[in-house]
Amino acid sequence: MTMLEPWMMLVVSLIIFGVGLFGLLVRKNLLVMLMCVESAVGLGLVIALFRTLKTVDSDQIQILRD
């Protein structure tokens, strides 16, 4: 019987970390970006931004630049 070793879990978690990081970099929809980082508190920020800017596209959110 094959023993499940910690390094096996580590490899799986690293692959999923990589997928999440890639998603965070290439997606622009804030909701999907938050799913990539699993941040629930940030959803409040998304709601506040949407009420102000009417978009969840991170490319169009330039309030600091303006």
Place this chain on the structure above:
Amino acid sequence: MIDYPFLAFVAFSTIAILGSLMVIFKKNPVASAFALVAVFFAFAGLYALMSAHLVAALQILVYTGAIMVLFVFVIMLLNQDRPVEDFKSSSGPFKVISGVAVSFLVFLFVKVAFLARGIVPAGDWTVEKMEEQGGNVKSIANALFSDHILQFELTSFLLLGAIVATIAIAKRKGSSGRTAP
């Protein structure tokens, strides 16, 4: 002889990796959210395989039960349950560079993980030690409410601060919190 734990590990790992890929490649945020639910269930399975039964139960209760409901609620609240083409609108070279950079990073980490193959879990938190103390729940509760009570209380203050800040940001100045009929 069939090695059921290893088969379960392969199955849960495959679901977790494919599900996480679906989260980022699905156009509809609702589909991404449901793919994430599958990922969370697979994580719970992996935790159970590691004998972390309390964490597996918490994973389903907290992440799948509460946080995903919150995600779906926000998607519906913002009326975002329609396909978005944001992945295609990212520039091609940026996607390639990101993919290569992330793959290289993961490759380095995986190489380090392979080097750690011979390392055997030790200390007070091995499966055997926790079973001696009366199981997952008892040993974690003992540690949390005795040695680490200060960190536990500080975390509760941090979460309280995050809740208050979120409400303060969401309720803009002059907003009554009600929408027009």
